[in-house]
Amino acid sequence: MSDLSSPLLNVRDLKTSFHTPAGLAPAVNGVTFSLQSGEILGLVGESGCGKTVTALSILRLLPEHLSRQSGQIWFQGRDLMTLKPAEMLQIRGNRIGMIFQEPMTALNPVLTIGDQISEVLRLHRGLKKTAALSEAARGLARVGVADPERRLRQYPHQLSGGLRQRALIAMALACEPQLVIADEPTTALDVTIQAQILALLSRLQTQLRLALLLISHNLGVVAQITDRVAVMYAGIIVEAAPTPKLFARPRHPYTRGLLASVPRMNFQDNPENLQAIPGQPPTLGELPAGCPFQPRCPQASVVCSQSPPWIQVAHDHGVCCWLWQDGRGGESHHGEDRA
């Protein structure tokens, strides 16, 4: 992938497997990407494709006795993979903030919002209790919470879903991290609240020049706020490109299938049948040899039983597919994306 000036986050050949009774199951199978500061990268894919495991692996949040991890994760000149647990504590929540999907389970129900936000500040900034609380109030105000002092004294169950997600964002931003990883930050929310949270994230991202890794299964969310998109399928990145390019000229058969299978909001024309991708995503233990999409791919051929190469079809657009080896995407042999 394109290496401009040194990126803020540079993940090289990240592999994460889980120990299962049936042996090692690969959840992330060699993921490589980079993220510049001030950039929003979307990581999209269906459930079980390894998006969340990628995020947890970057933060080294997976228990070591359950998983095996390899590869490099360069962040600000250091390989996170080689850091000791104590050093990782200095980075997590401080340099890298994390926003989780389900704000109710990500917050501790028996501590007030104030306790939870100020904990981060006391730990990483060494602030005293009152100083941390007033800093937490500032943080809540920054994420658009009205009457922050009152909210600080409340418990998570007293807040609505939208407010809880704002509190979680305030917590992730408390130490002014350079990188924020947001894992499905709006999936649990209603659309009107989702719109508020997305607007907030994109405002904060510009204001604070954050790098944001946005993980989502929702192509609409990704289309609206990301600069670049990486599409994941069964543990690998199958395509990465600037957002407008990826939506306008998808190159990987899976990306094409995914985009064609999503109903568009269109009230005008009579709807046609959606082009569904046949079958379903493979499970971890049963990955097919070679390209993992091959069993569902309308353009699969014999070569696909070998691992496909990463091919740069433009300087900023890469695809992991044999079709593009000749640079034509196999279009001379097959009709344009028939599903």
Added chain:
Amino acid sequence: MEKTVPEPLLVATDLYKIFPLAATWFARRQLLQAVTGVSLSLLAGETLGLVGESGCGKSTLGRLLLALMPPTRGEVRFAGQNLWKLPKDRLRQLRQKMQIVFQDPYASLNPRLTIRHILEEPYIIHKLGTKQQRLDWCEKLLHDVGLPSEALHRYPHEFSGGQRQRLGIARALALSPELIVADEPVSALDVSVQAQILNLFNSLKEKMGLTYLFISHDLSVISHMSDRIAVMYLGRLMEVAPRQRFCHRGLHPYTEALLEAAPDADPGRRLPAPRLKGDPPSPLQVPSGCPFHPRCPEAEPRCRDTFPEFRQVGPHHWLSCHLR
């Protein structure tokens, strides 16, 4: 659209559903207004999309229409018959004609029953067919939803989410219903599988002349599936109109906000400034007047005082707003 005017298959008039919540040590007895004054009709052969945010009463309305729970007030007529005035055995007979497909295909199939048992049960309950006939019917059902007949001897856990939803649909089709309420039938499914199920719904509708009430929170799905669309907010219907009407202006302010907030997979349309501030109020404390007024960007004093009548403003276009 040059069909003869279709008969309404189902007519609901002024439906209310209020759930009393039991008093606890910490709280007084409260009333939850799930559905408030909803009048709605379903035409034979149409798909009516019902959209709204979580907790707005979509699912409760769906269950009321199927007579799965009695309304607090109001009536539901199916094919001209008032469901709650019918003798029990007549209602049970009518239930064959009205079925439901649930959201979560993992929770809606009994894990301890084989697929054959699950699909055969409706026939046994309604005392239909001989053993052999029922087996044939079950095989046909599986065929209709695109599953092999070997599936009969398996258990639900052996199927993927999409296949389970096919089974849920097969069960709903067993008694050759006329009306199917599909309650968020694709929200639990992966994007690539979602399309298969939406296509299946459409092809079955065409083949069997079904009528759907299609409940979803996802406007893209609703716009794809519906002939008419009903928008619900805090227990009330805010707007009902034919699908095409939704691409023009002059919609209910809530509908407009919903359309604008819905993320569409089109990077040309960047993030708009959110039109609505705040959260939807709790159905335990429904605001006075128009329930939308505290969040409405155009609210006027009268919106706080009186609920705007649900009235017709155009051909087949009904809404409830003082300002439109």
